[in-house]
Amino acid sequence: MKKKEEQLLSPEEREECIKLKEIWLREKKKRGLTQENFAATLDLQGQSINHVLSGRRAITLRMAHAFAKSLGCSVKDFSERHYKSLEGIAIPVSELHRELFEATKEFGEEDLKQLVDFAAFQKSQKG
Numbered sequence: 001m002k003k004k005e006e007q008l009l010s011p012e013e014r015e016e017c018i019k020l021k022e023i024w025l026r027e028k029k030k031r032g033l034t035q036e037n038f039a040a041t042l043d044l045q046g047q048s049i050n051h052v053l054s055g056r057r058a059i060t061l062r063m064a065h066a067f068a069k070s071l072g073c074s075v076k077d078f079s080e081r082h083y084k085s086l087e088g089i090a091i092p093v094s095e096l097h098r099e100l101f102e103a104t105k106e107f108g109e110e111d112l113k114q115l116v117d118f119a120a121f122q123k124s125q126k127g
Contacts, residue, residue, distance in 0.1 A: 009058055012081065017055040019078035020067060024053055027071045042066045061085055072105055 009017070027033065035053075039046040044063070051057035059067070064082035068075045076083035104115065 009055065013058040014055050016059050016079045016082075017052055017057075020059060021053045021055075023071055023073055023078060024067075038070065041070055074101075 028038075035049045036046045039049045042049070042063075044066075048057065048063075052059055052063065059079060059082065061082050064075045064079050065086060068077070074083065075086055104112065107115070
């Protein structure tokens with residue numbers, strides 16, 4: 001018999017967990033993360049991360065925001081319903097900022113530092 005938590009997940013919530021797990025596995029490999037050290041950065045217990053990634057616990061809005069921020073992705077990448085909730089309370093971002101985010105979301109830390117340095121240089125040349 002399935003645990004009570006598992007029975008309560010809707011098909012949409014299960015799909016969100018699957019999508020999040022795919023992102024997690026990709027980033028885990030890239031960054032050498034463990035569930036324990038990742039949970040600590042999110043101020044969650046490792047067991048909570050495990051339950052979400054294994055589809056035994058639904059992703060809360062708070063978790064969705066924290067996962068996206070920490071994994072360098074958009075909530076929309078794994079949860080359309082939470083994305084819509086956040087979109088309603090977030091400050092609108094111009095299309096250019098969205099394009100910049102999309103273009104740089106795969107950048108490593110060194111790439112981002114170079115981009116910031118370049119932007120600062122460009123700004124200094126104008127002033």
